[in-house]
Amino acid sequence: MAPLLKINSLSKTFGDSLQVLQGVSFDVRRGEVVGLAGTSGAGKSVLTSILAGLASPSSGEIWLNEERLVNHWQPRELGIEIIHQEPELVDQLDITSNIFLGYEPGWPNNRRWQIVPDNSRMDQKATEILDKIGFRFPSLREEVKNLPAEQRQILAIARVMTREPRLLIIDDPSDLLSIRYQEKLLELITEWRSLSTAVIFASDNLDHLFTVTDRIIVLRNGEVVDRVKTDETTREKLVSSMVGTRSENLTPAIWALDRYYRARQQAENLQRQQGFLQKDLQTQGNLNQQLVEELAIQVRALDEANLSLQDAQRRLMTEREQERKHLARELHDQVIQDLLGTNYQIEAVQAAASEELSQSLAEIRANIRSMVDDVRRICGDLRPPTIDSLGLTAAINSHVRDWSNRTGIQVELNISPKLNRLPEAIELSVFRIVQEGLNNVWRHANADLAQVNLEPTSPRTLLLTIQDNGVGLPDNFDLAALSAGGHYGVLGISERVALLGGRLQFKNRPVQGTTMQVEIPHPRS
Amino acid sequence: MSDMTKARQAGPIEAGGGKQQTLGEYVNAWWSRIKGGDLGSLPIIIGLILIIGIFGYLAFDKNFFSARNYVNLLLQVSGITAIATGVVFVLLIGEIDLSIAFVGAVGSVTMTLLLTQGEEGLNWPWYAAVGAAMLVTTLIGLLHGAIITRAGVPSFVVTLAGLLAWSGVVLILTTQYSKAGTIVIQDPVVKGVANAFLPKIWGWIVYAVVIIGFAATEFYQRASKARQNLSIKPMGISLFQIIGLAVIAGAAVWYANTDRGVPVSIMISLVFLFFWLFIANRTRFGRYVYAVGGNPEAARRAGINVNMIRIACFMISSFMASVGGIILASRLGSVSTNTGGGNLLLNSIAAAVVGGTSLFGGTGRVTSALLGALVIASVENGMGLMGWNSGVKFVVNGMVLLAAVLVDAYSRRSRASSGIA
Numbered sequence: 001m002a003p004l005l006k007i008n009s010l011s012k013t014f015g016d017s018l019q020v021l022q023g024v025s026f027d028v029r030r031g032e033v034v035g036l037a038g039t040s041g042a043g044k045s046v047l048t049s050i051l052a053g054l055a056s057p058s059s060g061e062i063w064l065n066e067e068r069l070v071n072h073w074q075p076r077e078l079g080i081e082i083i084h085q086e087p088e089l090v091d092q093l094d095i096t097s098n099i100f101l102g103y104e105p106g107w108p109n110n111r112r113w114q115i116v117p118d119n120s121r122m123d124q125k126a127t128e129i130l131d132k133i134g135f136r137f138p139s140l141r142e143e144v145k146n147l148p149a150e151q152r153q154i155l156a157i158a159r160v161m162t163r164e165p166r167l168l169i170i171d172d173p174s175d176l177l178s179i180r181y182q183e184k185l186l187e188l189i190t191e192w193r194s195l196s197t198a199v200i201f202a203s204d205n206l207d208h209l210f211t212v213t214d215r216i217i218v219l220r221n222g223e224v225v226d227r228v229k230t231d232e233t234t235r236e237k238l239v240s241s242m243v244g245t246r247s248e249n250l251t252p253a254i255w256a257l258d259r260y261y262r263a264r265q266q267a268e269n270l271q272r273q274q275g276f277l278q279k280d281l282q283t284q285g286n287l288n289q290q291l292v293e294e295l296a297i298q299v300r301a302l303d304e305a306n307l308s309l310q311d312a313q314r315r316l317m318t319e320r321e322q323e324r325k326h327l328a329r330e331l332h333d334q335v336i337q338d339l340l341g342t343n344y345q346i347e348a349v350q351a352a353a354s355e356e357l358s359q360s361l362a363e364i365r366a367n368i369r370s371m372v373d374d375v376r377r378i379c380g381d382l383r384p385p386t387i388d389s390l391g392l393t394a395a396i397n398s399h400v401r402d403w404s405n406r407t408g409i410q411v412e413l414n415i416s417p418k419l420n421r422l423p424e425a426i427e428l429s430v431f432r433i434v435q436e437g438l439n440n441v442w443r444h445a446n447a448d449l450a451q452v453n454l455e456p457t458s459p460r461t462l463l464l465t466i467q468d469n470g471v472g473l474p475d476n477f478d479l480a481a482l483s484a485g486g487h488y489g490v491l492g493i494s495e496r497v498a499l500l501g502g503r504l505q506f507k508n509r510p511v512q513g514t515t516m517q518v519e520i521p522h523p524r525s
Numbered sequence: 526m527s528d529m530t531k532a533r534q535a536g537p538i539e540a541g542g543g544k545q546q547t548l549g550e551y552v553n554a555w556w557s558r559i560k561g562g563d564l565g566s567l568p569i570i571i572g573l574i575l576i577i578g579i580f581g582y583l584a585f586d587k588n589f590f591s592a593r594n595y596v597n598l599l600l601q602v603s604g605i606t607a608i609a610t611g612v613v614f615v616l617l618i619g620e621i622d623l624s625i626a627f628v629g630a631v632g633s634v635t636m637t638l639l640l641t642q643g644e645e646g647l648n649w650p651w652y653a654a655v656g657a658a659m660l661v662t663t664l665i666g667l668l669h670g671a672i673i674t675r676a677g678v679p680s681f682v683v684t685l686a687g688l689l690a691w692s693g694v695v696l697i698l699t700t701q702y703s704k705a706g707t708i709v710i711q712d713p714v715v716k717g718v719a720n721a722f723l724p725k726i727w728g729w730i731v732y733a734v735v736i737i738g739f740a741a742t743e744f745y746q747r748a749s750k751a752r753q754n755l756s757i758k759p760m761g762i763s764l765f766q767i768i769g770l771a772v773i774a775g776a777a778v779w780y781a782n783t784d785r786g787v788p789v790s791i792m793i794s795l796v797f798l799f800f801w802l803f804i805a806n807r808t809r810f811g812r813y814v815y816a817v818g819g820n821p822e823a824a825r826r827a828g829i830n831v832n833m834i835r836i837a838c839f840m841i842s843s844f845m846a847s848v849g850g851i852i853l854a855s856r857l858g859s860v861s862t863n864t865g866g867g868n869l870l871l872n873s874i875a876a877a878v879v880g881g882t883s884l885f886g887g888t889g890r891v892t893s894a895l896l897g898a899l900v901i902a903s904v905e906n907g908m909g910l911m912g913w914n915s916g917v918k919f920v921v922n923g924m925v926l927l928a929a930v931l932v933d934a935y936s937r938r939s940r941a942s943s944g945i946a
Contacts, residue, residue, distance in 0.1 A: 090816040
């Protein structure tokens, strides 16, 4: 069977020197889809516009069905339909009128003599065609000047479908179409092929070319550089002839070509997903809101629990202090008075006793006195006797002096004279911290010198520093691990500091020894 | 996102679903069209009422509202309407025809010469003379169109050359036949065109036919829209339009009948107007005229022979120019060296533009010729009654034309901003 379209050494020159097509020849048979591949500027669009009768060739022949076409033919009269890269529509006419423009069905049913177009038949046919494309307009009466570019391109495709063309020329319209309608167009091309329409499909989208074409003609700089059967080629070979480089350097070129389309596809998918996401987000937003509210409630409950726990602990500590105070008073008022009373009785007995007995009694009395001293010391530990009457400074002073005497560790004590009386709970806590701190120095530090500083850093905070020149902290020192080792002293300090809302810090001094720093906030005294 | 949104926007075809709109919906749709700048005939109708009001006030004691003046106005309107109808077609394809006044004059002079009687006369019957005049002018239009399309010269230049050349032809023809340059029309039929009036009963018969025809078309359209599931305007609006037309046209016929009756010339113009209205709105040719005016490249690609349409429009314009020329010549009863001169050209083009036909092509209605001619003729008539000098007349005419063009430009702009354009 003779080819439907035969192109013989077609050339096109603009001006004197700009040769955009050189000796292009090929045929197209009925029911065949021929792809025109080439990078932009290869001459695809010039070729299609010559075939569309828009431009005349400088030389060469075009034969359609054994009939030579000469300049400025009207393609639609020859059964050639064209989808251009960019559609041309009449803005002032409505959708239906644009689809059927030039070939309105009506009365009489002959184009040359047709006078009165049949509007209702056109509307009905237009609806059928648009359904086939998968697009519905709210109203076919809309003037097309109101339509966005993609819908205008859809109208251009619909116009081609009003007739059964012998030859269809498609000059890559996919720039204006979203992926969905690009795929629709590929489906339609396959359908036209089955109706034995010849299709020329110019595109630089490899996916599209490989999907629908039977043969591909590759143009480069206006010349046919390759003609291949689609089944017998690969993307690499095709791209190498499109860009004209050897295959080693090809991968980037394929990527460059493909990247745009892939990116566009991805972008469209993303846009779609974004749409769904936005919907989902609204529902999720509500869910999140609920979760956040529940969390807030739980956090508030935790806070409350924590507060009551602290409260309980504070009460416990106060009670313990009260208990101690009570115990100390009992010891002082009862035990010591009893011991002293016993001492006086012994003294009275001693006066009447023999020399030898008097000796033993004197020893007993000395023991009793040292017992009284011991009990007094215990009392002092339980409840510094001076703290209630003379305040924190005096209490620490007397405790440090006693402790220094007892342990033989020299203590430098600096208590800022600016320190005023503080609430009882705080004074006691500070005293206890000093007590525990010094005990630690004695028990663990192996030091012979300690330094205790107590000063107000602001009207609302108190800084207590206890330093020693001992062995320093072990490397694995960790407050949390202390309880396991039975070091309740440090834990007791940290507990007290926490209850007062202060900060506690242990660190090794640069040369030797340890520094314990406690910062305690207090209400204005 | 945008692609998806577009796809989603498109709902099922024809939201109307064959239902009748409520009155509220119809009024809302109409109002939003107006707000969007799609003014339709509204500005020209308001302008007409304004002009009649102004001259009714200024020239009241000079009988502006008298039945006699009203019939005179109708006589004045008919010639301009005929010429402006042709101009609309040329404007619709985005071109201009400056030669119409003198082409019309060539037509009327040709006719008059063919009608000359006596031994030296040509003694043609009136129908042959009129037919020949129309043929000659149509061929002149063909010539203009052919030059414009073949040579690709702007119509402005070609028809400007035509204006000069055809005015020369008019001079040659008239002075050749008579030294005075005035030739009297001797045929009674042709003289009757602008000087005869419909018998009163015929006026009413024509009236009845027009009203019944309009009502029938209206109801036929409603029925066919219902068949196609299109939305239909409320029955009340249809009835309102029919009754409104019946009342206005009835008043027009009745008032003309209180004087000499409805002039034959206005009936001739109206017959041509309705004929071309049908051609423009209902036929393939009319559709192509709008297409060529809107986007010539789209029309060409759609397979329309653009040059043929262009040439045809220039032929229509010249043909209607001869119709108008004959009516005007008949009114004067003679042709002279002055025929086709004066401000006839500008009045005719102004009538089409004032009526709402865009100078940019693709938009406009044939009926705008009649409405525009009414405005122009009313102004002319009122100023004539006031006895203003021609300087003032030109200034006022210029103002009216400028107002019309400004309304066109502003409605275009608000259409653009409201997204309708």
